[in-house]
Amino acid sequence: MPKSGAQILLECLVREGVEALFGYPGGAIIDIYDQLPNYPLKHILVRHEQGAVHMADGYARASGKVGCALVTSGPGATNAVTGIANAYLDSIPLVVITGQVPTALIGNDAFQEVDIVGITRPCTKHNFLVKDLESLPLIIRRAFHLARTGRPGPVLVDVPKDIQQKKMAFKFPSDSAVAMRSYNPTVQPNKQQLKKAVGLLLGAKRPIIYAGGGIISSNASDPLAWLARTLQIPVTCTLMGLGCFPGEDPLFLGMLGMHGTYAANMAITNSDVMLAVGARFDDRVTGKLATFAPHAKIIHVDIDPTSIRKNVRVDVPVVADCRLALEGLKEIVESRLAEKDWVAVHAPWLGQCKDWATQHPLTWKENGGIKPQYVVDAIYRLSKGQAIISTEVGQNQMWAAQFYKYNTPRTLLTSGGLGTMGFGLPAAIGAQIAFPDKLVVDVAGDGSIQMNIQELITAVCNKLPVKVVILNNGYLGMVRQWQELFYAKNYCGTCMDAQPDFVALAKAYGAVGLRATTKEEVEPVLEEAFRTPNTVIVDVRVEREENVYPMIPAGASLTEMLLV
Amino acid sequence: MRHVLSVLVENEPGVLSRISGLFSGRGFNIETLNVGPTLEEGVSVMTITTTGDDQIIEQIIKQLRKLVTVIKVVDLTELTSVELEMMLLKVHAEDAKKAEIFRLLDVFRCKIVDVGQDDIIVEATGDHDKLRALVTLLQRYGIKEMARTGAVALKRSLQLD
Ligand SMILES: Cc1ncc(C[n+]2csc(CCOP(=O)(O)OP(=O)(O)O)c2C)c(N)n1
Numbered sequence: 007m008p009k010s011g012a013q014i015l016l017e018c019l020v021r022e023g024v025e026a027l028f029g030y031p032g033g034a035i036i037d038i039y040d041q042l043p044n045y046p047l048k049h050i051l052v053r054h055e056q057g058a059v060h061m062a063d064g065y066a067r068a069s070g071k072v073g074c075a076l077v078t079s080g081p082g083a084t085n086a087v088t089g090i091a092n093a094y095l096d097s098i099p100l101v102v103i104t105g106q107v108p109t110a111l112i113g114n115d116a117f118q119e120v121d122i123v124g125i126t127r128p129c130t131k132h133n134f135l136v137k138d139l140e141s142l143p144l145i146i147r148r149a150f151h152l153a154r155t156g157r158p159g160p161v162l163v164d165v166p167k168d169i170q171q172k173k174m175a176f177k178f179p180s181d182s183a184v185a186m187r188s189y190n191p192t193v194q195p196n197k198q199q200l201k202k203a204v205g206l207l208l209g210a211k212r213p214i215i216y217a218g219g220g221i222i223s224s225n226a227s228d229p230l231a232w233l234a235r236t237l238q239i240p241v242t243c244t245l246m247g248l249g250c251f252p253g254e255d256p257l258f259l260g261m262l263g264m265h266g267t268y269a270a271n272m273a274i275t276n277s278d279v280m281l282a283v284g285a286r287f288d289d290r291v292t293g294k295l296a297t298f299a300p301h302a303k304i305i306h307v308d309i310d311p312t313s314i315r316k317n318v319r320v321d322v323p324v325v326a327d328c329r330l331a332l333e334g335l336k337e338i339v340e341s342r343l344a345e346k347d348w349v350a351v352h353a354p355w356l357g358q359c360k361d362w363a364t365q366h367p368l369t370w371k372e373n374g375g376i377k378p379q380y381v382v383d384a385i386y387r388l389s390k391g392q393a394i395i396s397t398e399v400g401q402n403q404m405w406a407a408q409f410y411k412y413n414t415p416r417t418l419l420t421s422g423g424l425g426t427m428g429f430g431l432p433a434a435i436g437a438q439i440a441f442p443d444k445l446v447v448d449v450a451g452d453g454s455i456q457m458n459i460q461e462l463i464t465a466v467c468n469k470l471p472v473k474v475v476i477l478n479n480g481y482l483g484m485v486r487q488w489q490e491l492f493y494a495k496n497y498c499g500t501c502m503d504a505q506p507d508f509v510a511l512a513k514a515y516g517a518v519g520l521r522a523t524t525k526e527e528v529e530p531v532l533e534e535a536f537r538t539p540n541t542v543i544v545d546v547r548v549e550r551e552e553n554v555y556p557m558i559p560a561g562a563s564l565t566e567m568l569l570v
Numbered sequence: 571m572r573h574v575l576s577v578l579v580e581n582e583p584g585v586l587s588r589i590s591g592l593f594s595g596r597g598f599n600i601e602t603l604n605v606g607p608t609l610e611e612g613v614s615v616m617t618i619t620t621t622g623d624d625q626i627i628e629q630i631i632k633q634l635r636k637l638v639t640v641i642k643v644v645d646l647t648e649l650t651s652v653e654l655e656m657m658l659l660k661v662h663a664e665d666a667k668k669a670e671i672f673r674l675l676d677v678f679r680c681k682i683v684d685v686g687q688d689d690i691i692v693e694a695t696g697d698h699d700k701l702r703a704l705v706t707l708l709q710r711y712g713i714k715e716m717a718r719t720g721a722v723a724l725k726r727s728l729q730l731d
């Protein structure tokens with residue numbers, strides 16, 4: 007029996023393993039909505055398309071599956087763009103379906119027409135405009151294939167309304183049809199390169215592993231941990247990498263870079279061999295390039311060849327899937343294990359790293375009101391390190407990265423590359439859809455939370471017990487911190503003391519609202535929030551002008567840290 | 571340094587803007603860009619000349635390869651190749667100067683494809699340096715208009731080193 011484009015599309019989604027769709031309807035996508043109830047897809051009706059894409063993104067980060075969002079043409083599509091760019095910069099696999107005006111009207115400035123394929127070309131891994139119904143099934147299959155293989159990323163498929171309506175006999179394209187001659191990511195590491203890498207690693211006196219989000223997307227935590235523990239190499243993570251190596255492991259030095267730990271930045275600077283895996287030497291990580299890891303020979307493993315030698319010189323490049331590369335390294339190391347007593351060999355270096363960590367640990371001064379670091383620490387203790395944490399952007403994000411210890415991958419969901427305020431709440435909702443029984447906490451700022459606050463109702467009406475903990479400082483705190491340190495305290499445009507009553511606002515949405523104004527209240531209030539089976543907002547009135555430390559001023563060297 | 575890249579692409583709508591968007595978005599330089607069909611249906615070849623240091627050229631090539639519609643990228647600069655560009659020039663040519671100009675064009679083996687009252691249209695084919703020299707020489711007579719194809723190039727079958 008012939009099927010409509012809408013039916014074919016939905017059937018393809020089901021066959022690709024999609025379980026949840028985050029979406030918002032409109033004229034150009036109504037045919038798909040018309041068919042939606044006939045398919046085993048859980049639809050989450052959002053309140054803004056940016057929310058839909060961030061939810062799909064949070065779902066993908068937490069679960070490792072491809073996230074899927076569905077929006078209409080024109081404003082629906084443009085509202086989705088921030089979410090798409092966010093996923094692009096963090097290499098998150100998404101398929102975003104946009105409705106488009108009928109084929110015959112494309113190019114005519116029709117009602118709610120935008121060239122979304124043109125707009126999203128630079129912020130998707132790839133995108134498609136479906137020009138005829140016959141190509142639709144293969145395009146959908148390829149979209150998922152592209153999103154989840156190689157360096158993952160968002161793929162957009164623009165589907166004109168007439169194609170949703172037209173009918174044809176449907177056959178699901180075979181796996182062999184999905185292959186593309188122009189797309190062949192290198193996943194297998196080159197053996198020679200791996201041997202060279204092991205040679206460097208085993209000859210090192212002060213080795214360090216610098217691990218990024220690629221470890222998480224390739225599920226490479228096990229071989230990473232094996233390598234680090236067997237050879238006694240300390241590990242530092244990027245923001246995107248947190249959780250890929252246990253935060254409580256004695257070999258873990260914490261995050262590196264602008265707000266990284268003293269130990270991590272000192273260890274990087276003094277290392278003689280660096281194994282960089284699934285990380286891209288972003289400017290927030292390296293600081294001033296000329297003084298970055300000046301003594302280190304660098305081994306760089308990444309699936310994306312463009313990441314290699316983009317910012318720093320590399321001695322041994324390895325283009326490969328991080329998991330396969332680390333497993334390959336493991337194999338070679340195993341055959342040479344007997345050469346030395348690695349615990350003894352690296353004991354002096356690890357001792358040095360430990361000294362740095364004790365000289366300047368991550369800490370805060372207990373004076374004045376509620377310290378935001380204390381709140382994150384309390385969230386960590388009360389959740390026993392078992393929560394999925396999403397963050398907004400700003401100081402809240404950095405404190406969440408510094409003071410919660412992430413012991414397993416996919417437990418920190420944060421907007422690393424784009425730094426998108428408003429990401430945390432919808433991402434938490436997406437994660438809660440993937441893991442209904444887990445504790446999911448959005449560590450939020452009072453500014454950021456207002457950027458997608460409308461999604462509170464999405465959480466409430468889907469009975470999602472997401473907890474939003476607002477580190478309420480009445481400021482766009484991170485910008486204020488820069489103004490304080492580098493702009494002579496000219497707090498222009500950053501004071502947000504006119505704000506809604508977040509407790510009343512929670513109630514208005516049908517959520518539970520709680521507040522803590524003294525340190526003594528923090529733990530009981532958090533306990534109550536975590537106990538409550540509802541969506542909860544906790545408004546924590548924190549010390550207003552607390553800063554995030556350590557901090558390396560933009561463009562300075564990793565050793566030029568401002569400390570607590 | 572100047573590099574000539576031969577880029578095989580799937581001939582799909584938008585492929586040109588993917589490539590040009592890559593160059594503009596990442597601040598790479600395009601000197602010339604030429605697109606045309608190949609013998610294989612559905613595949614086009616773009617010849618792109620660009621400049622940059624080794625690291626930039628390496629990035630350009632890797633970024634091009636990363637585009638999903640790009641099938642193959644070859645840096646012809648590293649190989650012995652034939653590189654030609656065609657150019658049409660409308661040159662100011664009073665009667666008194668015509669003979670002189672014609673002699674010059676003869677040396678450069680150019681064709682005169684149109685003669686007007688006080689100008690001529692010259693067709694010139696050659697590599698980058700030859701065309702630059704020609705333009706420089708003709709400038710003193712006055713070049714009224716110019717249209718250029720940008721380079722096209724093929725790798726030589728015999729790679730002698
Ligand atoms: C959409 C967006 N707009 C602007 C910024 C710039 N920005 C970065 S952090 C920040 C302040 C965030 O304030 P808040 O959410 O209260 O967090 P705090 O730093 O106070 O913890 C701003 C405005 C951004 N990252 N994203």
Ligand SMILES: [Mg+2]
Nearest residue numbers: 451452481483
């Ligand atoms: Mg704030």
